Amino acid sequence: MKDQAHTLRKIFEGTARPCPQVLSVTSGKGGVGKTSLVVNMSIILASRGKKVLVLDADLGLANIDVMLGLVPKFTIQHVLQGQCSLEEIVLDGPEGIKIIPASSGIQELADLTREQQLCLMNSMDYFEQDIDYMIIDTGAGISRNVMYFNAASQRVIVVATSEPTSITDAYALIKVLRKQYGVKRFDLIVNNVSTKVEGDQVARQLSLVCERFLGDVVLETLGSVPADKSIPECIKGQKAFVGVYPAGEASRRLERIVSRMEQTSRPSSNGSLQFFLRRMVLNQMKGSNHAGYSISRSY
Ligand SMILES: Nc1ncnc2c1ncn2[C@@H]1O[C@H](COP(=O)(O)OP(=O)(O)OP(=O)(O)O)[C@@H](O)[C@H]1O
Numbered sequence: 522m523k524d525q526a527h528t529l530r531k532i533f534e535g536t537a538r539p540c541p542q543v544l545s546v547t548s549g550k551g552g553v554g555k556t557s558l559v560v561n562m563s564i565i566l567a568s569r570g571k572k573v574l575v576l577d578a579d580l581g582l583a584n585i586d587v588m589l590g591l592v593p594k595f596t597i598q599h600v601l602q603g604q605c606s607l608e609e610i611v612l613d614g615p616e617g618i619k620i621i622p623a624s625s626g627i628q629e630l631a632d633l634t635r636e637q638q639l640c641l642m643n644s645m646d647y648f649e650q651d652i653d654y655m656i657i658d659t660g661a662g663i664s665r666n667v668m669y670f671n672a673a674s675q676r677v678i679v680v681a682t683s684e685p686t687s688i689t690d691a692y693a694l695i696k697v698l699r700k701q702y703g704v705k706r707f708d709l710i711v712n713n714v715s716t717k718v719e720g721d722q723v724a725r726q727l728s729l730v731c732e733r734f735l736g737d738v739v740l741e742t743l744g745s746v747p748a749d750k751s752i753p754e755c756i757k758g759q760k761a762f763v764g765v766y767p768a769g770e771a772s773r774r775l776e777r778i779v780s781r782m783e784q785t786s787r788p789s790s791n792g793s794l795q796f797f798l799r800r801m802v803l804n805q806m807k808g809s810n811h812a813g814y815s816i817s818r819s820y
Pocket residue numbers: 548550551552553554555556557558579581582583660661712713714746747748749750752753754756771
């Protein structure tokens with residue numbers, strides 16, 4: 522059992538770690554570079570001395586473990602079925618990042634029984650002590666599952682490219698999160714751009730539409746990452762591009778994005794992992810009241 526007095530003492534002495542920041546990286550359209558950005562941003566943060574836990578919450582095929590050449594023996598599905606503990610499924614990635622390969626149990630994660638919620642909250646306690654950031658790689662789109670993760674996070678980082686469908690789908694995602702879940706602040710990364718100006722244009726376009734049609738939504742642009750053929754090459758070689766080409770333009774731009782993210786970090790008073798799970802469960806209850814989503818790209 523945890524010694525509460527000890528924890529309190531640590532807080533008053535100022536030596537306790539601040540609560541972890543929970544960030545989700547998400548997109549309306551698939552294949553825009555979320556997983557690649559999550560992996561590389563996590564490695565940048567870790568190389569700056571931050572403890573990072575990555576939650577792979579994407580049911581898609583290009584999962585984080587595959588991108589890094591890691592082979593999970595178990596996933597969160599086994600934890601939820603009581604076959605092993607959360608600690609046992611965690612994978613060690615580059616620079617000491619930790620990865621929870623959740624993808625194959627993610628459907629269940631959005632639909633937990635009370636017992637499973639409690640079990641997971643207790644296991645999260647284990648990580649609480651030792652992480653600064655939990656970064657969630659969500660699936661693309663506006664399914665309930667994706668929405669729960671986004672709405673429960675402190676910071677929603679939307680990834681878009683300059684393709685018109687990616688921009689309109691990013692807007693549709695922001696609209697659902699604003700209207701159905703009350704999320705008002707978003708961050709934006711524009712990926713795969715041919716010039717910096719192109720990235721700025723996408724950001725401006727999306728900000729204008731949000732301002733015009735959603736009023737109080739704040740969309741903060743973190744920056745853009747250039748289209749770079751070494752990125753798919755690194756993915757094929759199961760390596761992170763920031764590790765292979767640290768001085769390349771894509772790595773340098775992502776370094777700046779991470780710095781900007783750190784400089785604008787949100788207050789973390791409600792950032793514990795247990796809070797994250799509680800918010801997720803609450804959203805789940807809210808979500809079950811909705812008849813379903815019929816969000817179109819229309820404004
Ligand atoms: N900046 C970039 N320059 C060139 N190629 C890129 C860039 N970013 C991502 N890619 C390529 O785009 C493809 C999709 O990337 P990734 O799997 O990270 O996207 P995703 O958004 O996670 O996809 P999904 O929605 O399927 O989960 C990969 O093949 C990757 O190499």
